[in-house]
Every structure is written in structure tokens, then in C-alpha cells.
Amino acid sequence: MVQIGAMMKREPLPPAPAFQPLYRQIKALLTEGLATGEWRPGEPIPSEIELAHRYKVSQGTVRKAVSELASENVLVRRQGRGTFVATHAHVGTQLSFLRITPDGEAVRDLEPTLIDLRRQRADAAAAGLLGLAAGASLIRLRRTLAINGRCVVFEEVRLPAERFRGLDIATVTAHGCLLYSLYESAFGVKIVAGSERVKAVCADADTAQRLCVQPGAPLLQMERVAYTYGEIPVELRRGFCDTRMHHYANDLG
Amino acid sequence: MVQIGAMMKREPLPPAPAFQPLYRQIKALLTEGLATGEWRPGEPIPSEIELAHRYKVSQGTVRKAVSELASENVLVRRQGRGTFVATHAHVGTQLSFLRITPDGEAVRDLEPTLIDLRRQRADAAAAGLLGLAAGASLIRLRRTLAINGRCVVFEEVRLPAERFRGLDIATVTAHGCLLYSLYESAFGVKIVAGSERVKAVCADADTAQRLCVQPGAPLLQMERVAYTYGEIPVELRRGFCDTRMHHYANDLG
DNA sequence: GAGTGGTCTAGACCACTCA
DNA sequence: GAGTGGTCTAGACCACTCA
Numbered sequence: 356m357v358q359i360g361a362m363m364k365r366e367p368l369p370p371a372p373a374f375q376p377l378y379r380q381i382k383a384l385l386t387e388g389l390a391t392g393e394w395r396p397g398e399p400i401p402s403e404i405e406l407a408h409r410y411k412v413s414q415g416t417v418r419k420a421v422s423e424l425a426s427e428n429v430l431v432r433r434q435g436r437g438t439f440v441a442t443h444a445h446v447g448t449q450l451s452f453l454r455i456t457p458d459g460e461a462v463r464d465l466e467p468t469l470i471d472l473r474r475q476r477a478d479a480a481a482a483g484l485l486g487l488a489a490g491a492s493l494i495r496l497r498r499t500l501a502i503n504g505r506c507v508v509f510e511e512v513r514l515p516a517e518r519f520r521g522l523d524i525a526t527v528t529a530h531g532c533l534l535y536s537l538y539e540s541a542f543g544v545k546i547v548a549g550s551e552r553v554k555a556v557c558a559d560a561d562t563a564q565r566l567c568v569q570p571g572a573p574l575l576q577m578e579r580v581a582y583t584y585g586e587i588p589v590e591l592r593r594g595f596c597d598t599r600m601h602h603y604a605n606d607l608g
Numbered sequence: 609m610v611q612i613g614a615m616m617k618r619e620p621l622p623p624a625p626a627f628q629p630l631y632r633q634i635k636a637l638l639t640e641g642l643a644t645g646e647w648r649p650g651e652p653i654p655s656e657i658e659l660a661h662r663y664k665v666s667q668g669t670v671r672k673a674v675s676e677l678a679s680e681n682v683l684v685r686r687q688g689r690g691t692f693v694a695t696h697a698h699v700g701t702q703l704s705f706l707r708i709t710p711d712g713e714a715v716r717d718l719e720p721t722l723i724d725l726r727r728q729r730a731d732a733a734a735a736g737l738l739g740l741a742a743g744a745s746l747i748r749l750r751r752t753l754a755i756n757g758r759c760v761v762f763e764e765v766r767l768p769a770e771r772f773r774g775l776d777i778a779t780v781t782a783h784g785c786l787l788y789s790l791y792e793s794a795f796g797v798k799i800v801a802g803s804e805r806v807k808a809v810c811a812d813a814d815t816a817q818r819l820c821v822q823p824g825a826p827l828l829q830m831e832r833v834a835y836t837y838g839e840i841p842v843e844l845r846r847g848f849c850d851t852r853m854h855h856y857a858n859d860l861g
Numbered sequence: 862g863a864g865t866g867g868t869c870t871a872g873a874c875c876a877c878t879c880a
Numbered sequence: 881g882a883g884t885g886g887t888c889t890a891g892a893c894c895a896c897t898c899a
Contacts, residue, residue, distance in 0.1 A: 374876070376887060402865060413889045418866085426679070428861055434866045435896035452860050548861030554851035555808035555826035573808035573826035579860075598807035605858055607705050607832075608681060608801030627895070629868055655884060666870045671885085687885045688877035 381410055381420035389429065389440060389545070390584040396442035396539050400430065403438075429547050429584070443535035443546065452535065452549060452581075454603045455596050457503055464503050467532035470565075472496040472524050474516060484580055485515055485588050492516035498532055499565060500594075507601050509565045510577075510594030518544060518589060544589055549581040553603060558595070566597045575603055634663055634673035642682065642693060642798070643837040649695035649792050653683065656691075682800050682837070696788035696799065705788065705802060705834075707856045708753075708761060708849050716756050720785035723750040723818075725777050727769060737833055738768055738841050745769035751785055752818060753847075760854050762818045763830075763847030771797060771842060797842055802834040806856060811848070819850045828856055 385400070394400045403421065407414045421438055424430040428451070431439045443449055449465070456462060475495050482489045493513045500508035512534065514522070519542050530537040538544040554576045563570040574595040581590040596603070638653070647653045656674065660667045674691055677683040681704070684692045696702055702718070709715060728748050735742045746766045753761035765787065767775070772795050783790040791797040807829045816823040827848040834843040849856070 376875095378887075404865090415890085416888060419887085421866095432866065433897085435864080435898080437865060437897095454858075454860070546861075548859070551858045551860060553806060553828065553856040553858065554854075555828040555849075556851075557826050573810050575806065575808040575828075578855075582861075596808075598809075601807075602831075603806040605707075605804045605806065606801070607707075607804060608799075608835075629894095631868075657884090668871085669869060672868085674885095685885065686878085688879080688883080690878095690884060 377412055378416045378419040378423075381406075381412060381417060382423055384410065385420055385424060386429075386584055392543050394440050395543070396440045396545050397444055399437040399439050427547070441545075441547075443533070443539055449533060449536060452546070454551075454577075454605060455500075455502065455508060455601050456604050457505075457601050460503065462502055464501075466501040466504075467534075468499050468501070468506075469524065469527050469532045470497040470499065472522070472527065475513075477513075477515075481513060481591055484591055485513075487515055487517075494519055494522055496527065502601065505600070506566065507597045508594050509562055510592055513591040515589065518542060538590075544583050546581045546590065547584060548586070549579050552578045554578075556595070562595050566595065568597050568599075572597075574598070577603070630665055631669045631672040631676075634659075634665060634670060635676055637663065638673055638677060639682075639837055645796050647693050648796070649693045649798050650697055652690040652692050680800070694798075694800075696786070696792050702786055702789060705799070707804075707830075707858060708755065708854050709857050710756055710758075710854050713756065717754075719754040719757075720787075721752050721754070721759075722777065722780050722785045723752065725749040725775070725780060728766075730766075730768075734766055734844055737844055738766075740768055740770075747772055747775055749780065755854065758853070759819065760850045761847050762815055763845055766844040768842065771795060791843075797836050799834045799843065800837060801839070802832050805831045807831075809848070815848050819848065821850050821852075825850075827851070830856070 388394055388400075400406070401409070403414050403417045406417045410417065421430060421432070425432050425438070428441055431441050433439065441448065450462060453462070453465070473495055475493050477485065477487055477489060477491045477493050479489050481493065482491055494516050495511060495513050497509070497511045499506050500510070502508075519538070522542070526541060527537065530541070535546045538546060555573050556576045558566065558568050558570055558572045558574045560570050562574065563572060566574070568574070575598045577594045577596065579590075579592040580588050581592065583589050641647055653659070654662070656667050656670045659670045663670065674683060674685070678685050678691070681694055684694050686692065694701065703715060706715070706718075726748055728746050730738065730740055730742060730744045730746050732742050734746065735744055747769050748764060748766050750762070750764045752759050753763070755761075772791070775795070779794060780790065783794070788799045791799060808826050809829045811819065811821050811823055811825045811827045813823050815827065816825060819827070821827070828851045830847045830849065832843075832845040833841050834845065836842050
């Protein structure tokens with residue numbers, strides 16, 4: 356099976372150009388406010404006019420900064436109501452990182468089930484991907500995902516113990532094993548982006564049993580690095596999906 | 609193996625709201641000019657000031673329309689030079705629809721090889737996906753793709769014969785089997801978007817041989833519907849990839 | 862009706878490209 | 881230096897939400 360360490364970091368950003376427009380500076384200030392928790396997921400940020408006064412720029416410049424963050428799904432604008440920090444707390448957005456869909460129908464129901472949770476040391480690969488020292492403490496949890504009543508995904512998640520101090524089985528189950536919502540509400544860690552690597556692999560004995568497939572059956576393997584504000588990596592994930600009646604959906608262009 | 613007919617059409621657009629802002633009307637006019645070939649891939653469109661005069665709106669309104677098309681990779685802005693119609697003719701953009709990457713390195717070299725090309729009748733599923741009458745004439749071609757010298761993808765492409773009248777082996781090989789570039793230059797069909805469904809499947813005997821894997825080995829199956837301007841479907845594709853040393857890359861969020 | 866984001870304009874000036 | 885897209889402003893008015 357392919358090592359999760361075979362994943363690469365997200366492409367580094369190109370070197371910042373000498374000239375930085377005002378709206379990008381405003382965007383950086385807004386991102387800072389989000390990262391420090393000044394505005395929390397689900398909450399409104401100040402109105403454009405108020406932000407314009409605060410930063411001493413025109414409303415148009417604020418708009419441009421906010422628009423970029425909205426196009427990255429970091430903020431959500433609602434005409435007539437305000438601009439809100441995106442959140443994984445709502446049912447609709449819980450699915451935004453799940454690309455697995457049943458072949459003929461929509462996702463009606465999602466039921467994650469925790470298998471186990473334990474501490475482990477980061478190997479060199481995991482440490483590198485998470486920007487930690489080798490041997491740093493990780494939390495590893497495993498779960499299955501049933502879609503519309505059918506168990507089709509088995510995944511292993513690794514988190515830096517530092518940032519998720521105190522995470523235990525009780526906390527996870529209390530949140531119904533909805534991880535991104537849990538990270539947000541219990542640890543102030545908002546997942547905003549991820550990069551995935553997908554492969555076809557053969558089911559090993561353990562995974563086969565958990566997904567009720569034959570050992571050796573083809574499974575879709577998904578490896579993910581997930582990022583919080585500022586492209587900081589905070590979660591590693593490797594999942595296996597039985598794609599006989601489901602698929603990984605992706606739009607190009 | 610899953611039928612390509614199991615694919616679904618792209619989500620239909622939500623019903624157009626009663627209120628349509630000016631810049632969307634401008635965007636529609638620009639899209640029309642692109643679809644009719646007034647401006648062809650690689651060519652510049654008129655400057656923003658000129659378009660503003662033509663459509664009798666402000667430059668800002670033109671900018672907003674152009675910006676949306678640029679964010680959809682339909683147009684490409686180049687500061688100081690102008691705004692250009694996106695094209696598959698350049699090496700960089702030829703890869704924009706290819707999500708397969710070698711595990712440890714970048715794609716340095718891409719070598720497609722045509723296997724065969726023939727006419728066939730559309731089955732109900734293909735006709736439905738392409739918006740054709742059942743039994744309409746299709747062109748089916750098959751090819752392999754070598755990445756950095758290693759043959760890892762085998763794919764079958766189906767096209768409506770009507771729109772690609774006269775497409776034959778000589779034309780394809782003359783273009784080095786670079787399909788999207790060929791569609792563009794020889795048929796005026798610019799591919800601008802696609803939706804894919806990815807699964808893990810077992811290699812059948814024929815595919816296994818073409819990719820030099822064991823029959824039954826796990827392969828990544830990619831099914832695609834590709835669209836030209838205005839979300840018109842114009843190509844069906846099904847590919848298989850040996851992912852032992854390659855992966856399907858995808859960014860989330 | 863007050864407050865929000867959304868659209869549109871006109872105009873100034875900047876960054877960049879190319880002859 | 882002329883022409884392009886990129887930024888920024890100020891201000892008017894519109895669409896929408898909510899009390």
C-alpha cells in the first residue's frame with residue numbers, strides 16, 4: 356500500500372511580487388482576524404462600510420478583499436444580511452469536502468462511526484507534511500462512513516496532538532464524529548482547503564472486512580492534506596472507498 | 609465494469625433569477641461571440657474600453673463580465689497586453705484537464721498514441737449525455753497516454769460525428785493526438801469544462817495488456833463529459849490509469 | 862424604514878508591455 | 881510614449897432582509 360508520506364505538500368505560493376495592492380493587504384488583515392478567532396465560524400464579520408472605516412480605505416477595496424475570501428469559501432456573503440465566516444456546522448457544508456457520491460442518487464444521509472482513537476509518534480513523512488518535528492505527538496483516529504445507509508468509506512485521520520489537545524473518544528462521539536465541525540467548535544481550527552491524491556488499490560484483509568468486500572477487491576484510495584487559514588496543514592487523512600455503487604465526483608475547467 | 613451511461617449530466621443551472629444584472633448580459637454577449645467564433649482561441653478580444661463603447665456600458669461593467677469569464681478559464685487577461693481567448697494550443701494548457709501526475713515528479717513529457725478510430729451508433733445513454741437522438745452517429749477513438757515515457761493511461765473517446773465531420777486517423781496523428789487542441793483548430797470546438805466520475809475497477813484482459821498490468825489489477829477509471837461554451841456537452845471519455853506510480857490530483861475547498 | 866450586500870458609473874492613477 | 885489591464889475612490893441607486 357502506498358505510504359501516506361508519498362504525498363507532497365501543496366504547491367508553495369509563488370514568490371510574492373514586489374507590488375502588493377491595498378486590497379490584498381486588507382485581505383491579509385481579514386485572514387489574520389479569522390485565524391486569531393476575532394470572528395468565529397458562523398458569525399458575521401463587520402459590514403463593508405464599517406471595515407472601510409476601520410482600515411481607512413474605500414468600500415470598493417474592502418469588497419474586493421472580501422470577494423476573494425468569498426470565492427475561496429472562507430467567507431459567505433448574504434445579500435441584505437451581511438458577510439459570515441464559513442462554517443462546517445451546517446449540514447450543507449459538511450459535505451463540501453466529501454467527493455464520494457452514490458452513483459444514481461444524491462447523498463441523503465451521512466453516518467460516520469468512530470472505530471478507535473490513540474496517540475502515536477509522527478514518522479518523518481507525517482511530520483514533514485504537518486510541519487512538525489519528527490517524533491512529535493499525533494492523534495490517530497479511524498472511522499467508517501455510511502452513505503444513505505451503506506458503509507462505503509474507511510478512513511484514518513492523523514492530527515497534531517498539540518493543536519488538538521484533549522481530543523478523546525467521548526468528544527468525538529459527542530459530536531457525532533463530524534470531524535471538521537468538531538475541529539471548529541472544540542479547537543478553533545477551521546479547515547478551509549485540502550489537496551487530495553487518488554489511486555486505485557487492492558483491499559487489504561482488514562479494510563476489506565470493514566467495507567464488506569473481498570480481500571484484494573479494487574478500492575479507491577484518497578490521501579488528503581487539509582489546511583486551515585494561511586495554508587497551514589493541520590490534518591492528514593487516508594481513506595478507502597468501495598466504488599462499486601459510488602464514485603468520486605470532480606469538476607474540471 | 610461500469611457503463612459510461614451510468615454518468616449523469618452536469619447539474620442543471622438553477623432557474624435564472626428574475627433580475628439579471630447588466631454585467632451578466634455583457635457576459636452572455638461575450639460568450640456568444642466566443643461560441644460563434646468571432647474571437648477564436650489564442651486571439652485577443654477587443655480592449656475593455658472598446659467593448660464598453662460597443663455595448664454602451666462603463667468599463668467597470670465590462671471588467672466584471674470579463675473577470676467572470678477569466679475565472680472560468682474561458683478568457684485569459686495579460687496586464688499590458690490585452691485579454692485573450694483561452695486555448696489548448698499551448699503546452700501549459702494542454703495539461704489543464706489532465707489530473708494524472710507521477711508520484712514523485714512533475715509531468716515533463718506527454719506522449720499520446722492513437723490506437724484506432726471508427727464510427728458507431730450512439731446507445732441511449734451516450735445519446736442522452738450528448739443531447740443527441742438515439743442512434744446518432746458517433747466517432748469513437750481510442751488512445752494511450754505515456755507520461756514521462758511510461759504508458760499509464762488507456763482511454764476511449766466518443767464524439768458526435770455531426771460536429772466533428774471528417775475527423776479521421778490522418779487528422780488525429782497530424783495533430784500529435786492532442787485532442788483538445790485538435791478540436792479547437794480543426795473544428796472550432798473549444799472545450800471549457802468537464803465533469804468526471806472516478807472509480808477503482810479491475811483491469812479487463814485487453815486493458816491490462818495495453819497498460820502492462822496483470823489482468824484483474826486495480827485501475828483508476830475516469831469517466832468524463834466535456835463541455836464547450838454554454839455548457840454544451842461535446843465529448844464523452846472513459847480512461848483507465850495504472851496508479852502504482854501515478855495519482856489523480858485534486859484540490860478541495 | 863434602516864441596514865446589508867450588489868450593481869453601475871466616471872474618473873484618476875498605477876503596473877506592465879511593446880515599439 | 882501609447883495602449884493595455886489593474887487598482888482605488890466616491891457616490892448613486894438597486895435588491896434583499898428583517899424588525
